[in-house]
Amino acid sequence: MQITILGGGGFLGRKLAQRLAQEGTLGGQPVTGLTLFDLQAPASLPAPFPVRCLGGNIADPEAVKAAIPAGTDVVVHLAAVVSAQAEADFDLGLTVNLHGTLAVLQACRALPAPPRVVFTSSVASFSGGQDARLEDDARQLPGNSYGAEKAIGELLLQDASRKGFLDAVNIRLPTVIIRPGRPNKAASSFVSAILREPLLGLETELPVPEDFAVWICSPRRAVEWFLHAMTMDTGPLGLDRGINPPGRSATVGKMLSALAEVAGPAARARVRHAPDPAIEAIVGTWPASFTAERARRLFGFSEQESLEEIVQAFIEDDLAATRAERGL
Amino acid sequence: MQITILGGGGFLGRKLAQRLAQEGTLGGQPVTGLTLFDLQAPASLPAPFPVRCLGGNIADPEAVKAAIPAGTDVVVHLAAVVSAQAEADFDLGLTVNLHGTLAVLQACRALPAPPRVVFTSSVASFSGGQDARLEDDARQLPGNSYGAEKAIGELLLQDASRKGFLDAVNIRLPTVIIRPGRPNKAASSFVSAILREPLLGLETELPVPEDFAVWICSPRRAVEWFLHAMTMDTGPLGLDRGINPPGRSATVGKMLSALAEVAGPAARARVRHAPDPAIEAIVGTWPASFTAERARRLFGFSEQESLEEIVQAFIEDDLAATRAERGL
Numbered sequence: 001m002q003i004t005i006l007g008g009g010g011f012l013g014r015k016l017a018q019r020l021a022q023e024g025t026l027g028g029q030p031v032t033g034l035t036l037f038d039l040q041a042p043a044s045l046p047a048p049f050p051v052r053c054l055g056g057n058i059a060d061p062e063a064v065k066a067a068i069p070a071g072t073d074v075v076v077h078l079a080a081v082v083s084a085q086a087e088a089d090f091d092l093g094l095t096v097n098l099h100g101t102l103a104v105l106q107a108c109r110a111l112p113a114p115p116r117v118v119f120t121s122s123v124a125s126f127s128g129g130q131d132a133r134l135e136d137d138a139r140q141l142p143g144n145s146y147g148a149e150k151a152i153g154e155l156l157l158q159d160a161s162r163k164g165f166l167d168a169v170n171i172r173l174p175t176v177i178i179r180p181g182r183p184n185k186a187a188s189s190f191v192s193a194i195l196r197e198p199l200l201g202l203e204t205e206l207p208v209p210e211d212f213a214v215w216i217c218s219p220r221r222a223v224e225w226f227l228h229a230m231t232m233d234t235g236p237l238g239l240d241r242g243i244n245p246p247g248r249s250a251t252v253g254k255m256l257s258a259l260a261e262v263a264g265p266a267a268r269a270r271v272r273h274a275p276d277p278a279i280e281a282i283v284g285t286w287p288a289s290f291t292a293e294r295a296r297r298l299f300g301f302s303e304q305e306s307l308e309e310i311v312q313a314f315i316e317d318d319l320a321a322t323r324a325e326r327g328l
Numbered sequence: 329m330q331i332t333i334l335g336g337g338g339f340l341g342r343k344l345a346q347r348l349a350q351e352g353t354l355g356g357q358p359v360t361g362l363t364l365f366d367l368q369a370p371a372s373l374p375a376p377f378p379v380r381c382l383g384g385n386i387a388d389p390e391a392v393k394a395a396i397p398a399g400t401d402v403v404v405h406l407a408a409v410v411s412a413q414a415e416a417d418f419d420l421g422l423t424v425n426l427h428g429t430l431a432v433l434q435a436c437r438a439l440p441a442p443p444r445v446v447f448t449s450s451v452a453s454f455s456g457g458q459d460a461r462l463e464d465d466a467r468q469l470p471g472n473s474y475g476a477e478k479a480i481g482e483l484l485l486q487d488a489s490r491k492g493f494l495d496a497v498n499i500r501l502p503t504v505i506i507r508p509g510r511p512n513k514a515a516s517s518f519v520s521a522i523l524r525e526p527l528l529g530l531e532t533e534l535p536v537p538e539d540f541a542v543w544i545c546s547p548r549r550a551v552e553w554f555l556h557a558m559t560m561d562t563g564p565l566g567l568d569r570g571i572n573p574p575g576r577s578a579t580v581g582k583m584l585s586a587l588a589e590v591a592g593p594a595a596r597a598r599v600r601h602a603p604d605p606a607i608e609a610i611v612g613t614w615p616a617s618f619t620a621e622r623a624r625r626l627f628g629f630s631e632q633e634s635l636e637e638i639v640q641a642f643i644e645d646d647l648a649a650t651r652a653e654r655g656l
Contacts, residue, residue, distance in 0.1 A: 090491060094430070102422075127567060139467040143567055148487035152480045159476035163418060239455065239471055 001026045002071045003230075006058060006104065007078030008036030009043075011180055012120075015223050016076060021047035026074070027231030037067035038079070058100035061107065068107040074116045074230045075166075077104050083124055083282060085185040086146040097149030105156055109165035117157055117168045118229045121242070123215050125151040125172060128287035130213055136244055136294040143285035144187070158241040161234075169229040169237070174217040174247035175286075177255070177310060180318035181325055187282035191216065194252065195259050195311060198270040199319060200328055207276030210253035213288035217247040218310045219317070224302050232299060246296050248304040249289040258307035262315070329354045330399045331558075334386060334432065335406030336364030337371075339508055340448075343551050344404060349375035354402070355559030365395035366407070386428035389435065396435040402444045402558045403494075405432050411452055411610060413513040414474040425477030433484055437493035445485055445496045446557045449570070451543050452515075453479040453500060456615035458541055464572055464622040471613035472515070486569040489562075497557040497565070502545040502575035503614075505583075505638060508646035509653055515610035519544065522580065523587050523639060526598040527647060528656055535604030538581035541616035545575040546638045547645070552630050560627060574624050576632040577617040586635035590643070 003020065005013045013036065020031055024047075031049045036042040041055035056063030058079040068075055079100055086093030101119070108115050124147035125140045126132075140151040150172075157168035178199075179192040190207050191214050197204035217225075225245050234241075260268040295301040305313075322328075331348065333341045341364065348359055352375075359377045364370040369383035384391030386407040396403055407428055414421030429447070436443050452475035453468045454460075468479040478500075485496035506527075507520040518535050519542050525532035545553075553573050562569075588596040623629040633641075650656075 090493075137467050139465050141568055142483070142487065143490070145487050145491070148483045152483050155470070155476045155480050155483075159470065159473050162471070163473070165418075240469055 001029045001031050001073045002033045002069075003031060003074045003076070004035040004037065004068050004072055005076045005078065006037050006064070006067060007080065008053075009038030009040060010078055012176065012219060012222055012226075013038070013076070013078050014042070015219055016226050017045055017051075019223055019227065021045055021051075024048040026227070035067050035069075037064075059095045059103055061103045064100075064103040065107045065110065068104070068111065068115070070112055072111060072115050074118070075104065075108060076118045076226055076230065077101065078120050080120070080150075081146070082184060082186040083144055083146040084187045084189075086149065087144055087187070087282065088185075090145060093145045093149055097146065098152055101153040101156055105160050105165065109160065114164055114166045116230060116234075117166045118226055119153060119157050119168055119170045121150040121154050121170045121172045122147060123172055123174050123286050125154070126287045127285050129285055130288050132287035133289040133291065134244070134287045135291050144282050154242055158239070161241055162239060167234050168241045169232065169234060170242045171225055171229055172242060172244050173222060174215040174245070176219055176222055177216050178314040178318070179219070180314070180322045187279055188214070190279065191252070191255070194271050195255060196314065196322065198259060198267040199263055199311070199315065200323060200326070201270075203270045203272060205274035205276075206252060206271050207274060207279040208252060208283070210256065211251050213249055213251045214283070215247050215249055215286070215288055215290060217245065217304050218313060220313055221302065221304050228301060236298060243295050243299065243301065244290045244292045245301045246292040246303050247290065248307075250307055255307055258311050261308055262311040329357045329359050329401045330361045330397075331359060331402045331404070332363040332365065332396050332400055333404045333406065334365050334392070334395060335408065336381075337366030337368060338406055340504065340547060340550055340554075341366070341404070341406050342370070343547055344554050345373055345379075347551055347555065349373055349379075352376040354555070363395050363397070365392075387423045387431055389431045392428075392431040393435045393438065396432070396439065396443070398440055400439060400443050402446070403432065403436060404446045404554060404558065405429065406448050408448070408478075409474070410512060410514040411472055411474040412515040412517075414477065415472055415515070415610065416513075418473055421473045421477055425474065426480055429481040429484055433488050433493065437488065442492055442494045444558060444562070445494045446554055447481060447485050447496055447498045449478040449482050449498045449500045450475060451500055451502050451614050453482070454615050455613050457613055458616050460615035461617040461619065462572070462615045463619050472610050482570055486567070489569055490567060495562050496569045497560065497562060498570045499553055499557055500570060500572050501550060502543040502573070504547055504550055505544050506642040506646070507547070508642070508650045515607055516542070518607065519580070519583070522599050523583060524642065524650065526587060526595040527591055527639070527643065528651060528654070529598075531598045531600060533602035533604075534580060534599050535602060535607040536580060536611070538584065539579050541577055541579045542611070543575050543577055543614070543616055543618060545573065545632050546641060548641050549630065549632050556629055564626060571623050571627065571629065572618045572620045573629045574620040574631050575618065576635075578635055583635055586639050589636055590639040
């Protein structure tokens with residue numbers, strides 16, 4: 001299996017690459033090569049197969065073609081400008097999130113055989129807000145440019161699948177917690193920060209009320225879903241290439257309780273209330289819950305673990321590296 | 329009011345231009361100028377205001393900027409590659425229907441004040457087929473590239489409206505009958521042909537069974553809807569810029585009965601059955617009915633007239649010109 005990860009320098013791309021390197025196989029087949037592509041060439045990693053690391057712009061058709069050579073079986077397209085950044089710089093959002101996905105489509109179409117494409121769409125492509133519990137056929141009515149561009153990317157890859165140019169699975173990722181590293185430009189950055197920063201011994205701000213609910217998943221679960229989507233039988237998907245995976249609906253208060261449970265009340269006390277209407281205006285339109293029946297029953301996507309397990313997993317997987325990265 | 333019609337050389341653009349020229353006003357305001365833009369510069373028409381006729385490629389940002397000068401109040405974006413053509417030439421469909429709409433977005437965004445944009449989306453952006461009766465919040469799951477590109481155009485203009493770059497109304501047009509002129513490359517071309525060709529004294533083929541239902545509207549009604557959308561209050565639309573207008577669900581058999589009613593049984597006898605699975609595969613995925621409650625109740629879009637009136641209107645408005653054009 002020849003695999004390409006676009007956005008392979010990001011935290012999910014990196015975790016997926018590490019997992020592939022550990023396993024050496026995908027869906028029972030040996031991995032014969034991995035290409036990691038990002039704006040800056042990602043660092044390589046030890047693996048039982050060759051790893052190519054390329055730097056380039058996802059909106060540059062030639063760079064993307066170089067990252068998806070003949071013989072590519074699976075492309076995981078994680079490259080994106082995140083929500084608050086796409087909102088602040090409309091043109092950058094279009095370039096990366098729309099023209100980038102077009103470049104991926106054309107590079108895949110140029111291959112001799114249509115590759116599997118796993119595309120990360122987002123909960124941000126939906127509206128509905130706090131009271132919503134969305135069915136699998138819910139309409140995507142995005143309230144932010146990032147979400148609009150993700151919904152557009154889904155339509156492009158879905159139509160390209162129908163045409164036989166590629167074979168897409170569009171996973172609408174929940175808000176992924178706990179992200180390692182530093183706060184980023186996603187409007188949802190705080191959802192990780194309120195757990196990560198206290199675990200690092202740092203104070204942080206909560207821009208929404210404690211009863212604010214978020215549709216979340218863990219990095220571990222996201223990687224499991226990617227691996228599943230990379231080899232699952234797509235025949236039964238039919239025209240509809242969108243998957244709402246079985247995340248978890250949790251209030252910020254419940255997340256902070258899980259933090260206190262795992263790391264003690266002192267950790268929780270490091271979170272200060274600091275309402276931010278600009279952040280709430282973006283994340284407040286995202287639905288807080290999905291039924292996710294199709295992903296569960298028909299397609300075997302695995303269930304999200306508990307909040308306590310998510311906090312514990314961050315401590316096991318990412319706390320030391322995040323401390324080191326941030327010089328703490 | 330400064331108005332631009334993109335696709336102003338097409339049959340609906342032409343009818344809209346003629347109507348504006350007759351009225352001289354739009355929404356009670358004098359029309360002060362009209363730009364007609366198409367691949368080939370449209371012929372001018374007599375009007376109580378200046379008419380500019382420009383030729384250019386809708387995917388060329390500079391050409392589109394020239395067609396949407398400073399001071400433009402309303403843009404009607406009808407320029408498109410139609411369904412069967414977009415299906416046959418994937419790249420042409422993307423160029424015209426996606427990059428074209430991006431060029432319109434950027435040209436409008438460059439104006440000092442955001443213009444109203446009336447965009448013609450399509451019933452082809454939905455699935456559901458013969459048994460569907462779609463609610464206003466139905467998901468767009470297109471089964472053809474044209475429909476996918478129209479759904480993408482809606483997302484782009486909807487997000488640009490939210491950003492305040494323009495002020496869009498996305499009208500999902502039913503299949504418009506009776507189109508004048510010649511058969512075209514739309515998969516739905518036959519729906520007009522089975523009425524128009526017999527009225528011209530010509531034989532024609534019906535590629536679907538007589539109980540096949542289609543969601544239709546007349547050219548007269550489409551022009552009324554455009555005029556309404558060009559000046560309606562868009563505030564109550566909120567985030568959702570999509571309008572399913574109140575068309576009519578009619579079987580092909582009912583259309584042929586209306587033809588016989590208006591033009592006699594000899595006209596109807598000119599339609600031969602000739603099943604075409606390729607055509608049915610495209611149009612068979614389009615829903616045959618919509619509730620269209622939002623357009624009717626909240627936004628005052630007018631009701632579609634009867635099938636007999638549609639046949640009669642073609643005879644009044646377009647039969648002589650179509651005869652002349654086709655040398656009949």
